[in-house]
Amino acid sequence: MPLSINLTINGGARNVALDDPRVTLLDLLRERLALPGTKKGCDRGQCGACTVLVNGRRVNSCLTLAATLDGAEITTIEGLSNGELHPVQSAFIENDAFQCGYCTPGQIMSAVGLIMEGSAGDDPERIREGMSGNLCRCAAYHGITLAVQEATRRMAENRREDAA
Amino acid sequence: MKSFDLIQPATIDEALAAWQPGASWLGGGTNLVDLMKAGALQPDTVIDVNRLPGLREIETLSDGATRIGALVSNAELASDMEFARSFPAIAEAVLSGASGQLRNAATVAGNLMQRTRCAYFQDPNAACNRREPGSGCDARAGENANLAVLGWSDACIATSPSDLCVSLAALDAVVEIRGREGQREIAIADFHLLPGDTPERETALQPGELIVAVRLPAEARQFAANARYLKVRERTSFAFAVASCAAALQMEGGRISKARLALGAVAARPWRVAEAETLLAGHLPDTDLFARAADAALAGASPSGANAWKIELARRTVIRALTLAAAGTPARMPALPASPFGELAGELAHV
Structure with missing residues (x-):
């Protein structure tokens, strides 16, 4: 059953022909659109490595059937930096928020989504709770929490400067 | 697949x-x-x-009821300020479930329809009467420490995994349904079925029917000042309940005038016992009173396997949830929604 969907991926319009309705957004990105930055961990919605933004909201791309996304706007780790690193990316580097790096794209996309949700602020307990859908088997959680705190503050400052 | x-x-x-x-x-x-x-x-x-x-709106109807469209996401529901203020126990229940990513995708109707987390249901190679009628139940002689202690049958000892439904049950929600024959409604108490001899029949939906909305009656708002959800898990966050309880009270002059109580993770549906609620009415909040209510809520509980411990845990969860509800709905959603950790001690109390 040929399906044709229109997506905006990292700002660029893409028309994608799907030959199978089983294709997840994760497999579409990695296997068919040459965007392997989004990682496959558990493939069952439990680890968060595959987190991307769909219409500005963080979701597990492994549980999202691509065919249901016609018209959607997708942001992956590849689309985050704008010439210079996104504040969350910089904060992850500065706070040693990873070791092996495999979960990092998902952690960063989840953090970007969490900060946009605006409910955690820079409270470490709320950040830990808000990031609980992202596992890090190297257990870099302390650095991740610090990085999200710092990025939250920096992005709020940037917004204030922009407004001034 | x-x-x-x-x-x-x-x-x-x-x-x-x-x-x-x-x-x-x-x-x-x-x-x-x-x-x-x-x-x-x-x-x-x-x-x-x-x-x-038309399935993505949260609206207040002319009779004061609140209508939640079937496709409203769990995250949209819990982050709707007006909704969370009016129904804090529901918001807390939703935020205690799954992860931020899953709550952004998961819908309200899907939450009502989610399947049990029983490992034997999820494993297509295991015997499961719920998944394949007549095949048997591997859970009876298997890993059953977290399975049902109320309402189970020889055919099935699975539990409902939903947090949202427990809070909806406490507040008398109504499920709006569309089918080819037209529209009908089912009270949430009648929506999920106990297994009996037909565990494959999980809900009162007829084949081909579709949930279009969930409605909360106007009266449900009157519990907003004293409503909590408490969820005991094997880890602090992103875990299904081992035992949970939605407790909602109306207080008058320090006394409980009306009480609502529903338990989660103990049966194939949210567990609500009218006697447990009526015995609370008219009394001052008190631990002994809450213990009697908990006993009434757990009346008839029996282990379906190596899970007798859940009965006592559920009893204590009820007492704690009632204590939290009597203390009043927090001004701000707790950092760890529905968690037994943290908030009471005033600082980080979990590992």
């Missing part, structure tokens, strides 16, 4: 007409796609309901 035909109807009537035996509705997909990957569910046809119009 077994292959399937995908249908993407544009209207509810088209969706209802497209349904046939062996078809599944697809909302957020967080449960269905997962179970299809496991092979536990193998629908021939998947009907994507995400394009159906």
